[in-house]
Amino acid sequence: MGFLFEDDNFALFRDGFLQTIELSALSALLALLLGTLLAAFRVSPVPVLRAFGTVWVTLFRNTPLTLLFFAVTFGLPRLGVHLSHLTFAVVALGGYTASFVCEVIRSGINTVPLGQAEAARSLGMSFGQTLTLVVLPQATRTVLAPLSSVFIALPRNSAIAGAFSVGEIFSTQQAFSEKGYSIFAIFFWVACAYLLISATVASLFRFLESRLAVAR
């Protein structure tokens, strides 16, 4: 267990930990933006946009994340796109998670009872008012719980980036294994790091939920 505090192992571990957090935060941001855009497409009154959103989500949700990382890391350079490994990882992870975010948001909007919007419109509210005052506040509350499981899964999925040349916790695990430390000790510390991250994300979402909760 103590190997972490020998030599400069702790610096290596800390760098990996910070890189995982950076990668997860950037991917979460991309996933949230892209996912919201796709959700807007999927509930729009224009059939072409709806079809585009549906096809996009179906493709990305059914592709293994490893294959996506593979396609981005090895495929894009063939097309003349040369970016850092971290950027490639953010594109793959963010694009993959965006399709899940889209589905969560879309189903959240669909759980708002039709009568709510009809009542708002019959009171003379405009589209913008209906959306921001009636539909979205209710949808946000239903969306938070499933969204939290999507964003708890994201840092876990980010481990795959380590196998594609991003220096995060998984590649730290590989480096320690090659140095010959006990696999159980390494696993213990890596497990602690991931448990810490997912506990933080979970408590963040619990905080949001309690802030937004209303008596019904």
Added chain:
Amino acid sequence: MSPFNRTATASVLYDAPGPRARARYRVFGVLSLIGVAGLLWFVYATLDDKGQFNPALWDVFQYNTVQQRIVDGLLATLEAFGLAAAFSLTLGALLAAGQLSDHKPVRWACTAVVQFFRAMPLLILIVALYYAFFATDPMWALVLGLTLYNGSVQAEIIRSGVNAVPRGQGEAAYALGMRKTQVMASILVPQAVRSMLPSMISQLVVTLKDTSLGFIITYHELLFVGKAIASQPTNSAGFPYIPVVLVIGPIYIALCLLLTALARWIEARGRRGANRRTSTAA
């Protein structure tokens, strides 16, 4: 407009369109069609421009040995998936039974196991198993890792399904003098499995997708075979990474969609059965 279309178009956001709104939607439709077509053309043009449709690059797929390797990789993927699916459903049932146990230590132990393996990145787990026990046989590291993670998720699904059965069902069974095992086996679990089958199958889709992690521990599954084909330096036209992705991606997507279709079919079948029963009861 039929009442079915109303919900299908998510009309909580907007009214049924009048003539002017319909005209506006048509304009948006044409504009977005042009946008999507432009995007597709851009993707095609970029691929073509970089010579990715050069026939020489796709030549590898004409060799029988390469085709055989892809089939072997697919079979290896399906083998790992089959084993992991069977084991994870078994483990999930056991852990769920433990979580619902009347004995506190058993309940706590099972809950701790479930929570721990659900929070662990699957890749970390698989690689740790690979280094610790299965350095010569990566398939079992993959299968065991998938089993532990997905078994824990399945346990949570089964447990919440059992808890979601109306309380009167269990109480009625106890009132008839059934023992706990009988109540579980003949009253609660059959109803829970019926309502939870779609979620269990979508978790199996996740299991299938995650078999591609075997790529990282050199298990010879579909993606590993693909990488091996793509990085062969025999071809003068370059490395066929993109053709390989364009061949292997659809295989994975088709497999996942097949499983999803199965889940939908079972769900529709279950609903039909439930309706039939309520109509005869009424």
